[in-house]
Amino acid sequence: MNINPGDWIHKPFVNLVSPFLKFAGREALGGIILLACTLAALVWANSPWSASYAALWHIPLTIGFGGFTLSHDLHFWVNDGLMAIFFFVVGLEVKRELLAGELASPRQAALPLVAAAGGVAVPALFYFGINAGGPGAAGWGIPMATDIAFALGVLTLLGSRAPLGLKVFLTALAIVDDIAAVLVIAVFYTAQVALLPLAVAGCCLLLALAANRMGVRRPLVYALLGAVLWATVLESGVHATIAGVLLAFMIPSRNAIVQRAFLKESRAALDHFEKASKTEPFDILADIEQQTAVEALEIACEKMQPPLQRLEHALHPWITFAIMPLFALANAGVSLSGDVGALVLQPVTLGVILGLMLGKPLGVTLAAWLAVRFGLASLPANVTWRHIHGAGWLAGIGFTMSLFMAGLSFQDEGYLTQAKLGILLASFFAAVIGSTLILRIKPAQADTTQAR
Numbered sequence: 001m002n003i004n005p006g007d008w009i010h011k012p013f014v015n016l017v018s019p020f021l022k023f024a025g026r027e028a029l030g031g032i033i034l035l036a037c038t039l040a041a042l043v044w045a046n047s048p049w050s051a052s053y054a055a056l057w058h059i060p061l062t063i064g065f066g067g068f069t070l071s072h073d074l075h076f077w078v079n080d081g082l083m084a085i086f087f088f089v090v091g092l093e094v095k096r097e098l099l100a101g102e103l104a105s106p107r108q109a110a111l112p113l114v115a116a117a118g119g120v121a122v123p124a125l126f127y128f129g130i131n132a133g134g135p136g137a138a139g140w141g142i143p144m145a146t147d148i149a150f151a152l153g154v155l156t157l158l159g160s161r162a163p164l165g166l167k168v169f170l171t172a173l174a175i176v177d178d179i180a181a182v183l184v185i186a187v188f189y190t191a192q193v194a195l196l197p198l199a200v201a202g203c204c205l206l207l208a209l210a211a212n213r214m215g216v217r218r219p220l221v222y223a224l225l226g227a228v229l230w231a232t233v234l235e236s237g238v239h240a241t242i243a244g245v246l247l248a249f250m251i252p253s254r255n256a257i258v259q260r261a262f263l264k265e266s267r268a269a270l271d272h273f274e275k276a277s278k279t280e281p282f283d284i285l286a287d288i289e290q291q292t293a294v295e296a297l298e299i300a301c302e303k304m305q306p307p308l309q310r311l312e313h314a315l316h317p318w319i320t321f322a323i324m325p326l327f328a329l330a331n332a333g334v335s336l337s338g339d340v341g342a343l344v345l346q347p348v349t350l351g352v353i354l355g356l357m358l359g360k361p362l363g364v365t366l367a368a369w370l371a372v373r374f375g376l377a378s379l380p381a382n383v384t385w386r387h388i389h390g391a392g393w394l395a396g397i398g399f400t401m402s403l404f405m406a407g408l409s410f411q412d413e414g415y416l417t418q419a420k421l422g423i424l425l426a427s428f429f430a431a432v433i434g435s436t437l438i439l440r441i442k443p444a445q446a447d448t449t450q451a452r
Contacts, residue, residue, distance in 0.1 A: 030320035031153020034399070037325040038332040038424070045333030053333050070231070078330045079407060082323045084230055084244040089319050090178045091248025092312040099253055102172035110377035111368060112169055115388075116176035118367025119395050120144045123359030127351035136348035139409040139419055141188065143355025145181045145401030147427070148174035149324060151394045154431050161439055165380025166387045173364070173395060181401050182245050189408045190238045197235035201243070204229040208250035217252055217307050239408065251311060256303040269297035324400055331403045334420045344425070348415050352422030356396040357430055364392035386441050393434030397427045 044053045057075035064070055072080075094103075103109040123143035131137045148171065155162045155170055208225045216222075226247045234240035257265070276289035284290050302310075343349055368388050371377040379388070406419035 029153075030149045030324065033321060033325050034149055034153075034328050037328040038399075041329050041331075041333035042336075042424075045335050046337070050335065057330050068231075070234075075330055078327055079404070080234065080240045081230075083327060083404065084241045085315065086244070086319055086323050086327075087182065087241040088226070088244030088248050089312060089315050090175075090182070091245035092251065092308055092315075093175055094179055094245075095249055095251070095253060096308060096312065097172065097175055102168060103175070107377065109172070111371055111379070112172035113176055114371040114376065115169075115364045115368040115392075116173045116180065118363035118365075118370075119146070119173065119360050119392070120177060120180045120363070122363030122366075123355035123396075126359040127355040130351040130354065131347045134347055135412075136346075136351065136410075136415055136418070139348055139351065139406065139415070141181070141184045142402050142405045142409060142419055142423065143352050143359060143398060143426075144177065144184065145398050145405060146174040146177045146360075146395045147397050147399035147401060148178070149320060150397040150399050150427065150431065154394055154397070154435050155391070155438075158435055158438055160443060161441065163380070163382040163387065165383045166391055166438075169380055169383065169388075170391045170394060173391075177395070178401065181405065182242065185239050185405075185408065186242050189405075192237045194236045197232040198238070201229055201232040201236060204232065205246055205250060208247060212250055212252045215252075215256070217256065217302075219307065219311060222247065222251060222307075241404075248308075251308045253306045253308040255306050257300070259304075262300055262304040265300040265303075266297055269293045269300060272296070327400060327403075331407065332420070332424065334417055334424065336421075340421075343418055343421055346418045348410075348418040349422040349425075352398075352402070352419055353426045356398050356402070356423070356426035357393075357433075360396035360430070361389060361392035361434075364395050365389045368392075384441065387438060390434050390437035390441070393430050393437060396430030396434070398423055399427045402427075 041053070044050065047053075057078075058073045060071060060073055061077055062069055062071040063077075097103040102112060124140045127143050128137065128140045131139065151174060152167065152171055155167055204225050208222060208229075211221055211225070226243065229247055230240055230243040233243040233246075255262075270293070273290050273293035276287060276293060284294070344353075365385075365388055368377075369385070372379060379385075402423045403420060406416060406423065410416040410419060
């Protein structure tokens with residue numbers, strides 16, 4: 001048998017990064033689908049059938065049981081219902097990163113954390129500087145967020161020109177951005193609070209925490225508590241999507257058995273499977289013993305895998321390929337009738353464009369430089385300052401979260417249209433400029449221009 005001397009180093013590294021590479025590849029495809037739905041919404045909203053586009057999202061839909069019913073239009077169920085599941089997965093990602101990911105240690109978390117802080121504060125200041133005291137001032141949160149699907153999708157499509165360390169950095173930065181967006185929604189976009197529904201929501205969280213501590217691992221239990229939590233948070237006046245994040249932090253992140261017990265149970269199941277009576281041709285449906293062995297192996301695997309990880313893996317494809325594209329289809333349909341040039345020059349549109357296109361790269365790059373300069377962090381392997389600057393531009397792809405914040409900021413259709421136009425233009429140019437900057441970096445430079 002021929003053994004490559006480097007295999008003992010290479011294979012563990014591949015095993016370590018392969019889940020992230022699989023995730024990044026899925027994000028790239030998700031970004032393409034998201035782009036297709038965005039274009040479809042734009043074309044539809046500006047076609048002779050634009051009235052049907054608006055009418056579709058105002059179709060009423062009633063959900064309920066017994067004496068409890070909720071009746072809202074389809075747009076509400078997408079933005080406040082399905083997006084609660086999106087925020088639930090965001091919460092799972094944040095919890096995982098805090099426990100075992102890039103945010104698990106102060107040294108690891110420092111660079112994306114400080115860079116994200118700059119990428120949140122500077123765009124908001126750009127926007128507020130243009131709209132302070134005006135009717136569009138409420139939209140200061142719009143340019144704060146980064147769309148992880150689009151940004152990481154663009155970065156993945158750049159192939160080897162984008163080092164793995166840069167993809168991890170941008171992912172962690174986008175997750176911190178999401179945390180900031182959730183806090184902004186909870187604190188600044190809640191007008192009035194009803195205490196009784198909020199108290200019931202608190203009881204739901206306590207029950208979910210108790211279930212976690214008692215070792216309850218059935219997703220159905222948390223789903224039922226989550227449904228009640230979502231309804232009560234909605235009734236309290238706090239935005240209902242916050243329920244998704246809160247519930248995510250109650251999901252168990254521990255495995256039910258230790259590694260030694262898992263190895264013992266799984267080996268026993270495999271031995272049982274191997275020793276079971278065999279049929280020719282092989283047909284497991286006809287062999288009860290082998291069925292029993294497979295079920296035992298499945299139970300052992302379920303005990304070893306934390307519910308947090310199982311739920312994240314199970315829901316992520318639904319988020320990437322269904323919920324986010326549907327959200328884009330429902331929210332990206334900006335009517336461009338009239339003087340588009342005049343719309344671009346409106347304070348709200350300019351504030352969003354400057355915030356995402358100038359505030360993001362400036363805030364991310366400057367904050368990252370300060371973190372390295374003062375010894376709080378260091379650049380990832382094979383990542384240069386030119387990479388960080390390019391990633392700062394890609395962080396200006398706001399899209400999903402920015403559209404969501406725009407919907408919370410403005411009830412007036414005129415201001416909402418201006419905000420959406422700014423988001424679409426800024427996200428497009430941020431993607432083009434960011435990818436161009438990274439493509440212009442020669443691969444060899446990654447080894448020779450590291451920050452000191």
